[in-house]
């Protein structure tokens with residue numbers, strides 16, 4: 001029997017400079033998509049996939065993120081007193097079990113691979129997930145759950161994958177493919193942020209991973225790669241040489257790059273339209289400004 005994936009690492013140490021000045025005092029992961037912080041979407045997706053332990057790799061200035069996961073007994077009491085049961089339920093759905101969350105500090109900004117490595121002692125010798133909360137994925141079945149199901153067949157390592165325009169490939173980790181079955185692709189190599197025109201395919205890695213503990217061992221010895229940072233992509237690629245398989249998984253769903261302003265705005269509109277109580281107003285407004293734009 002394959003070991004179940006019950007631990008997930010959330011690298012949240014980045015400074016979020018693209019969202020300055022907001023991120024001067026608010027961690028990027030707490031920024032709000034409709035009415036929930038970005039990180040809540042990642043937590044909900046992880047829970048749906050059976051994750052029980054949530055490991056955050058943080059840095060200086062992320063206090064608000066830790067506070068967010070605290071219980072809010074006073075607020076709960078207030079809502080109960082006022083009979084606001086719906087809000088109470090929403091609030092309770094964000095509560096985490098005691099001991100389910102751990103925080104590890106990344107002391108130096110040495111890259112995604114280094115951030116994941118910082119959590120190595122909490123992972124031990126088990127497969128684990130990595131989720132980048134900037135990548136928000138709207139899907140009927142949450143993306144990580146789709147991957148956990150596919151992983152039950154493949155084992156090894158699995159990365160979420162999505163076709164991107166060739167001119168965008170140099171912003172991503174890109175897969176070099178040996179077999180393509182549609183949903184699953186077998187990977188023979190991976191390149192982090194390839195220079196323009198040198199990408200081995202246009203299938204990009206999106207921020208969901210299921211990884212073998214051996215990847216952590218490669219990270220132990222990893223030298224800096226693309227952009228002078230220690231890259232997770234390079235450590236996963238190294239596992240192929242160790243004859244541990246790597247699969248790309250073409251997930252069903254729509255991915256928003258909430259690490260960019262434009263992606264964040266698109267996600268806000270799309271998640272807003274998906275909410276029954278907001279849909280009509282928002283649609284009327286969007287239609288009205290589109291008409292204005294035509295004149």
Ligand code: G1P
Nearest residue numbers: 112135172173204205206207233
């Ligand atoms: C990271 C990874 C990259 C991946 C991307 C997905 O890059 O290093 O391989 O394609 O996330 O969002 P970043 O966007 O943090 O530069």
